[in-house]
Amino acid sequence: xxxxxxxxxxxxxxxxxxxxxxxxxxxxxxxxxxxxxxxxxxxxxxxxxxxxxxxxxxxxxxxxxxxxxxxxxxxxxxxxxxxxxxxxxxxxxxxxxxxxxxxxxxxxxxxxxxxxxxxxxxxxxxxxxxxxxxxxxxxxxxxxxxxxxxxxxxxxxxxxxxxxxxxxxxxxxxxxxxxxxxxxxxxxxxxxxxxxxxxxxxxxxxxxxxxxxxxxxxxxxxxxxxxxxxxxxxxxxxxxxxxxxxxxxxxxxx
Numbered sequence: 535x536x537x538x539x540x541x542x543x544x545x546x547x548x549x550x551x552x553x554x555x556x557x558x559x560x561x562x563x564x565x566x567x568x569x570x571x572x573x574x575x576x577x578x579x580x581x582x583x584x585x586x587x588x589x590x591x592x593x594x595x596x597x598x599x600x601x602x603x604x605x606x607x608x609x610x611x612x613x614x615x616x617x618x619x620x621x622x623x624x625x626x627x628x629x630x631x632x633x634x635x636x637x638x639x640x641x642x643x644x645x646x647x648x649x650x651x652x653x654x655x656x657x658x659x660x661x662x663x664x665x666x667x668x669x670x671x672x673x674x675x676x677x678x679x680x681x682x683x684x685x686x687x688x689x690x691x692x693x694x695x696x697x698x699x700x701x702x703x704x705x706x707x708x709x710x711x712x713x714x715x716x717x718x719x720x721x722x723x724x725x726x727x728x729x730x731x732x733x734x735x736x737x738x739x740x741x742x743x744x745x746x747x748x749x750x751x752x753x754x755x756x757x758x759x760x761x762x763x764x765x766x767x768x769x770x771x772x773x774x775x776x777x778x779x780x781x782x783x784x785x786x787x788x
Contacts, residue, residue, distance in 0.1 A: 544614045545589075549574050549582040554591055557605035564600045589614070645760040648679055654737070654744060654760060655687040661740035662694050666776050669726065669735035670700040672710050673746075673754040688718040697722065701776070701783055704728035709751045714786065724783040738773055741766045 541551035549572070556571035557563065568583070569576040583603055586592035591610055595602040645653045651674070658665050674684065691698075700723045706713065707725055714723055737744040745761040746754075 544611060544618070546591075547582065547585070549578055550586050550589075550591075553579060553582050554586060554605055557592060557603060558608065562595060562602050562604040564602050568603065640763075640765045642761070642763045645762065647756055647758065648754070650758070650760045651679060651754055652683050652687075654762075655683065657742065657762075658696065658739050659687065659690050659694065661742065662696065663740045664697040664699060666738040666773060667698070667700040667735060668737075668772075668776055668779060669732055669749075670702045670706070670723070671735060671749050672702070672706055672713050672752045673735075673749055675713065676752060676754045678756065679754065685718075691719050696720070699723070699776075699780075701726050701779055703731040703751070705731055705751050707786075713752075724780060724785050726779070726783050736772065738769050738776065741769045743769050743772050 541554070542548075546554065552572035552574060553568055556568055560567070560571050563571065565576060565579055565583070569579040572579065574582070583592060587594060590613075591606055592603055593606060595604065645651075697720045698717070700721065702714075702723055702725050704725050704727065714721060733747065733749050735746040735749055737746070741764050743763045743765070745763075746758065748755045748758055
């Protein structure tokens with residue numbers, strides 16, 4: 535993420551961001567120099583500087599000739615972030631309440647790509663129940679997925695005591711022989727017979743069923759589509775079928 539994207543997320547306009555960076559770099563300056571440093575029109579610089587003063591990121595130095603301006607310490611940006619987080623925390627309970635109230639008993643929707651996988655992790659944590667998977671391929675450990683997000687997911691899953699019960703495709707034990715040993719969560723697993731390997735998978739947690747397709751061992755396609763169905767009856771049925779397949783599958787060798 536660029537500096538300007540970060541400034542934007544903190545509520546700064548592009549001109550405000552340019553001026554703040556110019557003042558951080560050049561220090562105390564008059565309006566003409568600021569406009570030059572920031573590559574913006576002098577008239578626009580006046581308005582943006584006043585907004586920076588209001589936000590506490592800039593201060594004015596009164597002079598008999600020309601007023602000058604300077605940036606405050608960049609730690610002030612952290613304060614802005616804290617304020618936004620506090621504001622979010624105030625409205626979050628009501629948003630969650632509305633979200634729960636509008637959930638239908640049954641619904642279907644789609645996630646896409648790597649961001650979709652992170653959405654599924656968030657859903658698993660939100661539901662807080664054990665996660666099952668048929669046709670698992672170790673795709674959650676695709677190195678292209680955000681490692682920090684994955685590590686945070688497993689930390690929270692372990693804190694909530696979420697178990698992961700998975701039926702792996704047979705090829706996992708050949709192509710990723712050490713993978714199950716280093717799984718960072720509470721994992722119970724078996725291997726499906728080789729003749730039942732596919733490029734698809736089905737996950738279940740709570741009332742949710744997630745269908746994946748286009749999978750390979752250890753990979754999640756960048757453009758993959760996740761089909762999510764929320765249905766208590768359907769999820770319960772899939773778990774029954776899961777346990778039947780579990781009984782027919784090969785346990786790991788000790």
